[in-house]
Amino acid sequence: MKQEPIKSSFRNAQQGFTLIEILLVVIIIGTLAAMMVPRFAGRSDQARKAAAKADIEVNIATALKLYELDNGFFPMTEQGLTALLEKPSVAPVPQNWNGPYLEKKPVDPWGRPYLYDSPGVHRPHDYDLYSRGKNAKEDKTDDDIVNWQ
Numbered sequence: 001m002k003q004e005p006i007k008s009s010f011r012n013a014q015q016g017f018t019l020i021e022i023l024l025v026v027i028i029i030g031t032l033a034a035m036m037v038p039r040f041a042g043r044s045d046q047a048r049k050a051a052a053k054a055d056i057e058v059n060i061a062t063a064l065k066l067y068e069l070d071n072g073f074f075p076m077t078e079q080g081l082t083a084l085l086e087k088p089s090v091a092p093v094p095q096n097w098n099g100p101y102l103e104k105k106p107v108d109p110w111g112r113p114y115l116y117d118s119p120g121v122h123r124p125h126d127y128d129l130y131s132r133g134k135n136a137k138e139d140k141t142d143d144d145i146v147n148w149q
Helices: 019-040 043-071 080-084
Strands: 115-117 128-131
Touching: 043 080, 043 115
Parallel strands: none
Antiparallel strands: 115 128
């Protein structure tokens, strides 16, 4: 018996996409990108502010509270947040230092060290901890992230 060749149901014409089809896909992708980019613009600033706020209110604050729990006082302004990484050698020298209380040097999301005062100006009962934010200026603007508000 002679078998007949199987005919393909696919077209035998030239395979591939036409220029019009490719342009249509590029236009659709461009339109979607134009709609999505404005939604994500500014999100990195919000994320940095949220990270700084979490550091100030939770991460560094917890380390400072552990330091205070071990030693009975917070590090002094002169000792700074470095006291959370290595035992201070200037007075008052903590007798029960069980650090390091932080794993790495505390820097804000903009790459600058957090600012610390103890006793605080705004919170004289413990400490002021803050970041100058994106503009890094001492202008008390909304981009400052602080622990006293």
